[in-house]
Amino acid sequence: MxxxxxxxxxxxxxxxxxxxxxxxxxxxxxxxxxxxxxxxxxxxxxxxxxxxxxxxxxxxxxxxxxxxxxxxxxxxxxxxxxxxxxxxxxxxxxxxxxxxxxxxxxxxxxxxxxxxxKEHKGTAKAIIPYVYNKQSEKMFNTMMIGAPKSGKTTLLRDLIRSISDGLYGIKSARVSLIDERSEIAAPFEGVPQHDVGRRTDVMADCPKAEGMMMMIRSMSPEVLVVDEIGDEKDVKSLKEAVHAGVQVICSIHGYSLEEIRKRPSLAPLFQDHVFQRYILLDHLQSPGKIERVYGETFDSLTNNIRGNRYEMDRxxxxxxxxxxxxxxxx
Missing domain, CATH: 3.30.450.90 (Beta-Lactamase)
Structure with a gap:
């Protein structure tokens, strides 16, 4: 502030x-x-x-x-x-x-x-059991769905930090963040101002599709994170990342999983079962509250997770x- x-x-x-x-x-x-x-x-x-x-x-x-x-x-x-x-x-x-x-x-x-x-640490703790595979010690490919001001950015930021630093039972991993709008890491002269973890590399002010490919080639990430995907180029790059053996986490504007599944540009992601987890944020209540978690086949894994009441979340x-x-x- x-x-x-x-x-x-x-x-x-x-x-x-x-x-x-x-x-x-x-x-x-x-x-x-x-x-x-x-x-x-x-x-x-x-x-x-x-x-x-x-x-x-x-x-x-x-x-x-x-x-x-x-x-x-x-x-x-x-x-x-x-x-x-x-x-x-x-x-x-x-x-x-x-x-x-x-x-x-x-x-x-x-x-x-x-x-x-706003940076609020601990907001991602509630979803860790649903997005982390203890057996493989890897993250599930995860899509976070939320309306504007629902808390996507803050939740995504804290999830990145948790993966990077190995918090809440997660095995730490190298994270590459494509921060196109400089909102997640908030880099100033290239240096992140928000805490996104000590194993996180940030590509800021770069178009998402190009940034994903650049980071895969140059930084050998184990987890790739990108905010607010939408067009065909983003979808193609996400699929390329998965085929390269990288776990992917992304966010997208939306009010429901059903709505997201109807978007033509995203169809290849659903047809190829790219994601194993879908996190839906509640846009009617306090920012940061998770309404539901869905599995790979769109079945509801849980209802009404108590999320932290924070946000801020181009x-x-x-x-x-x-x-x-x-x-x-x-």
């Missing part, structure tokens, strides 16, 4: 610290030009009505999160977000311009959404130009 407060305009930082008695359950801070700042908690939201978030505030904020060099954030800005020190992701919305059907620039930024990253063109309100950044 310290990293977020440091980049906020001073008056907003002061209001948050003054009005909010506890920030432990804070999930998002939403900044909209000429509107009150909104603090989003799991079960409610709260507006800071004392001050509006102005255009000048937006200029100052963008300068801080980009370290006063928007050029260095080009790829992230094209995807609509910036990840800052500490793994906090800041979503951006506004007007975009297109070139040949691809995003060329984000213009007239009107809103920022700061998603608060074309090619030339240059991105960014404007805040009527003012332009390049």
């Amino acid at each position: 310290k990293e977020i407060l440091e980049v906020l305009p001073n008056h907003i930082e002061h209001d948050i610290l003054t009005i909010t008695s506890s920030l432990e359950d804070l999930e998002e801070i939403r900044l909209r030009i000429n509107k009150s700042v909104e603090l989003v908690f799991h079960s409610h939201s709260y507006f800071l009505d004392k001050h509006f978030f102005t255009e000048q505030d937006a200029k100052e904020f963008l300068g801080k999160i980009s370290q006063h060099s928007v050029y260095r954030m080009e790829e992230e800005l094209r995807n609509g977000y910036i990840t800052i020190h500490g793994g906090h992701r800041i979503g951006i919305s506004g007007k975009v311009t297109l070139t040949n059907g691809q995003v060329k620039a984000i213009t007239h930024i009107s809103s920022f959404n700061i998603r608060v990253a 074309s090619h063109s030339d240059t991105v130009h960014v404007h805040v309100g009527r003012n332009r950044y390049r």
